[in-house]
Amino acid sequence: MAGNEKNKKLVTEITAMDEDFAKWYTDIVKKADLIDYSSVKGCMIIRPYGYAIWENIQKILDAKFKESGVENVYMPMFIPESLLKKEKDHVEGFAPEVAWVTHGGEERLAERLCVRPTSETLFCEHYANIIKSYRDLPKVYNQWCSVVRWEKTTRPFLRSREFLWQEGHTMHRTAEEAEERTVQMLNVYADFFEKDLGIPVIKGQKTDKEKFAGAEATYTVEALMHDGKALQGGTSHNFGNGFAKAFDIQFLDSDNQLKYAYETSWGVSTRIIGGIIMTHGDDSGLVLPPSVAPIQVVVIPVQQHKEGVIDKANEIADILKSAGYRVKVDASEQSPGWKFSEYEMKGVPLRVEIGPRDIAENKCVIVRRDNREKSFVSLDNLSEAVAEGLKNLQQAIYEKALANRENRTFTAETLDELKKIASENNGYIRAMWCGDLECEMKLKEEADVTSRCMPFGMEPIGDKCVCCGRAAKKLVYWGKAY
Amino acid sequence: MAGNEKNKKLVTEITAMDEDFAKWYTDIVKKADLIDYSSVKGCMIIRPYGYAIWENIQKILDAKFKESGVENVYMPMFIPESLLKKEKDHVEGFAPEVAWVTHGGEERLAERLCVRPTSETLFCEHYANIIKSYRDLPKVYNQWCSVVRWEKTTRPFLRSREFLWQEGHTMHRTAEEAEERTVQMLNVYADFFEKDLGIPVIKGQKTDKEKFAGAEATYTVEALMHDGKALQGGTSHNFGNGFAKAFDIQFLDSDNQLKYAYETSWGVSTRIIGGIIMTHGDDSGLVLPPSVAPIQVVVIPVQQHKEGVIDKANEIADILKSAGYRVKVDASEQSPGWKFSEYEMKGVPLRVEIGPRDIAENKCVIVRRDNREKSFVSLDNLSEAVAEGLKNLQQAIYEKALANRENRTFTAETLDELKKIASENNGYIRAMWCGDLECEMKLKEEADVTSRCMPFGMEPIGDKCVCCGRAAKKLVYWGKAY
Numbered sequence: 001m002a003g004n005e006k007n008k009k010l011v012t013e014i015t016a017m018d019e020d021f022a023k024w025y026t027d028i029v030k031k032a033d034l035i036d037y038s039s040v041k042g043c044m045i046i047r048p049y050g051y052a053i054w055e056n057i058q059k060i061l062d063a064k065f066k067e068s069g070v071e072n073v074y075m076p077m078f079i080p081e082s083l084l085k086k087e088k089d090h091v092e093g094f095a096p097e098v099a100w101v102t103h104g105g106e107e108r109l110a111e112r113l114c115v116r117p118t119s120e121t122l123f124c125e126h127y128a129n130i131i132k133s134y135r136d137l138p139k140v141y142n143q144w145c146s147v148v149r150w151e152k153t154t155r156p157f158l159r160s161r162e163f164l165w166q167e168g169h170t171m172h173r174t175a176e177e178a179e180e181r182t183v184q185m186l187n188v189y190a191d192f193f194e195k196d197l198g199i200p201v202i203k204g205q206k207t208d209k210e211k212f213a214g215a216e217a218t219y220t221v222e223a224l225m226h227d228g229k230a231l232q233g234g235t236s237h238n239f240g241n242g243f244a245k246a247f248d249i250q251f252l253d254s255d256n257q258l259k260y261a262y263e264t265s266w267g268v269s270t271r272i273i274g275g276i277i278m279t280h281g282d283d284s285g286l287v288l289p290p291s292v293a294p295i296q297v298v299v300i301p302v303q304q305h306k307e308g309v310i311d312k313a314n315e316i317a318d319i320l321k322s323a324g325y326r327v328k329v330d331a332s333e334q335s336p337g338w339k340f341s342e343y344e345m346k347g348v349p350l351r352v353e354i355g356p357r358d359i360a361e362n363k364c365v366i367v368r369r370d371n372r373e374k375s376f377v378s379l380d381n382l383s384e385a386v387a388e389g390l391k392n393l394q395q396a397i398y399e400k401a402l403a404n405r406e407n408r409t410f411t412a413e414t415l416d417e418l419k420k421i422a423s424e425n426n427g428y429i430r431a432m433w434c435g436d437l438e439c440e441m442k443l444k445e446e447a448d449v450t451s452r453c454m455p456f457g458m459e460p461i462g463d464k465c466v467c468c469g470r471a472a473k474k475l476v477y478w479g480k481a482y
Numbered sequence: 483m484a485g486n487e488k489n490k491k492l493v494t495e496i497t498a499m500d501e502d503f504a505k506w507y508t509d510i511v512k513k514a515d516l517i518d519y520s521s522v523k524g525c526m527i528i529r530p531y532g533y534a535i536w537e538n539i540q541k542i543l544d545a546k547f548k549e550s551g552v553e554n555v556y557m558p559m560f561i562p563e564s565l566l567k568k569e570k571d572h573v574e575g576f577a578p579e580v581a582w583v584t585h586g587g588e589e590r591l592a593e594r595l596c597v598r599p600t601s602e603t604l605f606c607e608h609y610a611n612i613i614k615s616y617r618d619l620p621k622v623y624n625q626w627c628s629v630v631r632w633e634k635t636t637r638p639f640l641r642s643r644e645f646l647w648q649e650g651h652t653m654h655r656t657a658e659e660a661e662e663r664t665v666q667m668l669n670v671y672a673d674f675f676e677k678d679l680g681i682p683v684i685k686g687q688k689t690d691k692e693k694f695a696g697a698e699a700t701y702t703v704e705a706l707m708h709d710g711k712a713l714q715g716g717t718s719h720n721f722g723n724g725f726a727k728a729f730d731i732q733f734l735d736s737d738n739q740l741k742y743a744y745e746t747s748w749g750v751s752t753r754i755i756g757g758i759i760m761t762h763g764d765d766s767g768l769v770l771p772p773s774v775a776p777i778q779v780v781v782i783p784v785q786q787h788k789e790g791v792i793d794k795a796n797e798i799a800d801i802l803k804s805a806g807y808r809v810k811v812d813a814s815e816q817s818p819g820w821k822f823s824e825y826e827m828k829g830v831p832l833r834v835e836i837g838p839r840d841i842a843e844n845k846c847v848i849v850r851r852d853n854r855e856k857s858f859v860s861l862d863n864l865s866e867a868v869a870e871g872l873k874n875l876q877q878a879i880y881e882k883a884l885a886n887r888e889n890r891t892f893t894a895e896t897l898d899e900l901k902k903i904a905s906e907n908n909g910y911i912r913a914m915w916c917g918d919l920e921c922e923m924k925l926k927e928e929a930d931v932t933s934r935c936m937p938f939g940m941e942p943i944g945d946k947c948v949c950c951g952r953a954a955k956k957l958v959y960w961g962k963a964y
Contacts, residue, residue: 098587
């Protein structure tokens with residue numbers, strides 16, 4: 001078939017995953033029109049198709065946030081150097097990688113401003129202004145914005161000098177309430193990854209070495225990519241009252257005592273898009289979860305020059321649009337084969353093909369992006385078939401990702417075992433850890449793995465540290481990370 | 483009544499409009515919880531209530547944009563100095579007021595980057611990359627982001643070193659198509675101001691002196707504030723192919739000729755919020771158009787300690803929420819009078835009061851924010867009464883603003899007349915102009931007015947320049963502007 005010929009031709013334009021996963025990734029972000037480069041080194045242009053994915057991510061998360069009482073705000077993008085320095089651990093973590101504004105117009109500024117790498121300091125300054133009484137608590141604010149971190153090596157979505165994200169910053173009356181919010185938001189993220197994006201995650205706590213600069217505890221959702229490397233999907237931090245003390249955020253409690261407030265922050269970024277690509281994509285391109293796919297169903301007329309074919313394609317699209325789906329008809333001059341490849345590259349979950357013979361038989365063909373399964377569907381049941389197809393795809397991509405993770409999850413009891421596994425495989429290595437930084441560093445040095453998280457609610461798999469052999473209570477997921 | 487006492491007390495906290503309009507304005511932005519200041523000089527924190535207004539503005543405009551074929555993207559926030567300099571007029575207009583990043587982390591950058599004051603240059607660089615054929619046109623992109631202009635004197639929403647906006651940038655095959663898009667987007671803005679925000683506008687063209695740096699023509703919607711000063715609400719620019727030439731954006735047309743593309747750009751910003759405040763606000767605070775009000779109806783229980791009152795208030799809110807309204811019940815410990823003042827300050831369009839006697843009679847009281855008109859409404863007709871109330875308020879605030887503009891629109895035929903009017907009034911002065919920069923400068927110098935726009939579709943009011951007396955074809959609206 002001519003269609004398949006063209007299909008093959010286009011597909012060869014991207015590197016195969018197994019040949020060079022990194023190259024496959026960069027091929028996809030370009031060929032699927034997600035990003036473009038510019039003369040601004042280390043930053044990316046997010047193109048309409050990529051940005052539409054981000055808009056869908058925002059829409060879903062923002063609704064979940066607001067349901068849980070979050071209010072959106074906007075803070076300045078600049079932070080005066082003195083403000084950034086107010087919390088010691090925080091500035092040490094971020095100062096080496098910020099961009100500095102030194103001039104406004106023709107004038108040198110009296111004080112340098114950094115472009116926000118994160119906004120704890122600004123939120124804290126504001127909270128110190130507006131929190132006076134226990135009646136002012138909790139404050140549950142969030143902002144959607146871009147942040148800048150001056151990275152040396154960059155990759156689209158995964159590590160970029162500027163990226164888009166949301167950062168929630170909350171203040172609470174008690175330590176317990178702050179802890180509750182920290183966990184609550186982690187669960188919002190976990191739910192979003194698993195149910196909306198079809199990406200299974202491990203929830204857990206970061207070790208002290210890996211936690212956020214200035215936080216008491218950092219919780220994380222960790223996802224495993226197709227190549228077995230881990231990706232930190234989202235983090236939620238409990239700051240205790242450390243920042244409140246540094247910024248003097250005190251409130252008069254109902255017992256008439258002045259007390260410091262307790263703080264959390266939590267965020268996810270455009271990195272999620274990298275995670276979607278590397279979890280679900282294949283050698284034909286992207287595979288998008290329906291929830292965030294800019295186009296959920298593409299309708300492709302076959303033999304479109306014949307009378308009534310394009311009309312029927314539009315009719316089908318209208319029916320599906322009224323049923324609430326995001327639909328596109330491609331009646332351009334390109335061949336059906338070219339279109340098949342194009343929308344496979346773009347990861348559109350379902351393709352509807354409609355030609356003269358289908359019309360005569362009052363049916364169409366529906367093809368699933370993930371497994372290319374074809375169904376012949378009566379036009380009378382179109383919406384139901386699409387609903388079913390999207391649901392099945394969503395389930396299938398989740399299960400495929402879960403199977404990949406299970407196949408790539410190993411257990412090690414000794415250092416030699418761990419080193420052997422790490423040298424032969426990418427994936428998670430479950431192993432006990434004594435809690436000492438020294439052992440964590442040694443695993444990095446000798447096996448090139450870092451601690452991804454100490455998972456919640458899992459049984460220990462022994463009682464000795466995989467590294468030093470001393471008593472260990474903590475199960476850690478180790479791995480190589482993006 | 484106790485309620486009215488408290489009401490008065492709170493109201494005295496803001497300056498009266500007629501006493502000091504500028505002070506009244508800054509009082510409102512603070513007291514209505516729209517913004518806060520921070521240690522970042524000249525920038526503002528947009529607080530939840532202010533940001534919710536912006537979110538509503540975004541939602542409405544973004545839907546209108548997308549209906550007209552706009553696709554959203556995201557460009558880097560930095561512009562290398564050499565890129566900014568590519569179009570001569572453009573860099574001259576913006577370079578004096580940009581913020582410069584000179585260091586990334588510890589290192590000095592090889593080339594300075596400015597924080598975008600606007601993104602024509604980035605869009606053009608990208609368009610040069612992706613536009614090859616007439617089939618790639620038109621490109622109709624937009625981005626929602628923040629931009630930075632290093633202003634010396636700042637005022638919240640009106641003039642801030644950083645502000646939020648949208649900037650549309652489009653490329654077209656022909657000059658005619660670009661002109662059409664320029665006008666189309668101006669009309670989107672005009673519609674939004676008049677129908678959604680209840681702000682009457684004059685549509686017209688900017689003089690060369692007032693047009694955008696690098697544009698061939700700038701169209702504008704101009705609104706008149708309560709104090710008679712003009713506010714530029716939104717602008718739409720036709721660039722011709724000047725930028726396309728500077729950035730080498732050429733496409734192969736169907737006649738096999740390489741041609742330069744034609745460009746437009748258009749934007750509105752958080753300045754709109756300043757316009758809403760200064761058009762509709764009064765001595766009790768904000769008055770918000772229902773379309774963008776974060777809370778459209780506030781329900782206030784009276785004698786809320788009595789059994790069933792708070793329940794009934796919640797029931798009313800639920801009914802209105804299901805009818806699609808944004809509703810809040812305030813059952814806090816504050817007195818009804820305090821609450822009345824608070825939500826008047828915040829400009830909530832309708833207030834529903836419900837107390838034990840109302841409940842017994844199956845009715846409630848609805849009070850309109852703009853004129854404080856009270857209606858007694860049967861609970862059986864609640865949604866209809868609210869719909870009616872919001873519609874009437876919307877109509878009334880538009881008409882009030884229109885009457886203010888009409889009262890403040892003057893006509894001058896001689897320079898002396900114009901100077902006299904300008905010295906005695908704030909408002910628009912309609913006068914003919916020969917088209918010479920010299921006369922425009924002279925009016926600025928002698929009467930302290932600038933040209934707001936050359937309105938579309940209005941009859942000339944004479945044939946002599948108000949300034950020099952020579953032949954004049956152009957009617958100009960002159961005024962003092964924010």
